[in-house]
Amino acid sequence: xxxAIGVDIGGTGIKAGIVDLEHGTMASDxxxxxxxxxxxxxDVLIAVQTVLKTLDVQDASLPLGVAFPAIVKRxxxxxxANVSKQWVNFEAEQFFRDGLQRNIxxxxxxxxxxxxxxxxxxxxxxxxxxxxxxxxxxxxxxFLYDGxxxxxxxxxxxxxxxxxxxxxxxxxxxxxxxxxxxxxxxERLQAFYSHIEFLFSPDxxxxxxxxxxNASDFLPLLDLKTxxxxxxxxxxxxxxxxxxxxxx
Numbered sequence: 001x002x003x004a005i006g007v008d009i010g011g012t013g014i015k016a017g018i019v020d021l022e023h024g025t026m027a028s029d030x031x032x033x034x035x036x037x038x039x040x041x042x043d044v045l046i047a048v049q050t051v052l053k054t055l056d057v058q059d060a061s062l063p064l065g066v067a068f069p070a071i072v073k074r075x076x077x078x079x080x081a082n083v084s085k086q087w088v089n090f091e092a093e094q095f096f097r098d099g100l101q102r103n104i105x106x107x108x109x110x111x112x113x114x115x116x117x118x119x120x121x122x123x124x125x126x127x128x129x130x131x132x133x134x135x136x137x138x139x140x141x142x143f144l145y146d147g148x149x150x151x152x153x154x155x156x157x158x159x160x161x162x163x164x165x166x167x168x169x170x171x172x173x174x175x176x177x178x179x180x181x182x183x184x185x186x187e188r189l190q191a192f193y194s195h196i197e198f199l200f201s202p203d204x205x206x207x208x209x210x211x212x213x214n215a216s217d218f219l220p221l222l223d224l225k226t227x228x229x230x231x232x233x234x235x236x237x238x239x240x241x242x243x244x245x246x247x248x
């Protein structure tokens with residue numbers, strides 16, 4: 001059984017696991033540590049080393065993929081919405097290669113989740129445009145056309161009203177911060193998804209992130225022309241996608 005390691009770095013937690021590449025499923029328990037306060041590169045590296053040690057794979061020869069919440073272009077992080085500003089224009093892939101003393105594949109977290117869902121999940125064999133969104137600390141997005149990833153879309157950073165980024169108003173963190181009911185939050189999601197539906201005319205919406213486990217509490221409240229479904233791999237999509245890309 002071909003395996004690889006996936007690490008998914010988020011605004012609040014860093015998760016990792018071993019992935020069965022043939023089936024796109026977890027081949028180990030998922031391990032998690034909190035994202036260090038401030039999320040500086042040095043502190044995040046130490047946290048990644050910790051989860052790899054917990055998995056007992058710090059010296060393994062398995063391919064390793066790392067997913068990160070930023071625009072990632074040729075190994076460099078070009079944005080930093082929910083992490084330290086030190087990540088802007090930072091040679092992140094090389095930093096992790098040096099720090100972990102191994103080759104890695106480094107990718108945007110939502111793009112990784114999109115790859116997982118296209119290969120082994122809710123977007124598998126979908127013809128046309130699948131638009132995956134991850135709802136968490138922010139809102140990540142991935143575009144998949146006939147299963148092929150179009151990288152580095154940032155729909156969570158669309159302007160909305162007085163908000164510089166719509167994720168500040170409609171992400172899961174906003175629901176938790178403001179104590180919104182599912183119905184109140186769904187009204188915000190309705191505005192977000194209706195807008196991007198008009199802009200891109202997708203064939204399918206897939207909703208990932210930790211809150212996808214509660215999909216029945218809010219997805220039925222949305223009124224869209226486009227089918228909208230939860231990610232099959234839920235909050236493991238980033239791990240599975242990062243590992244899948246590393247195993248290519």
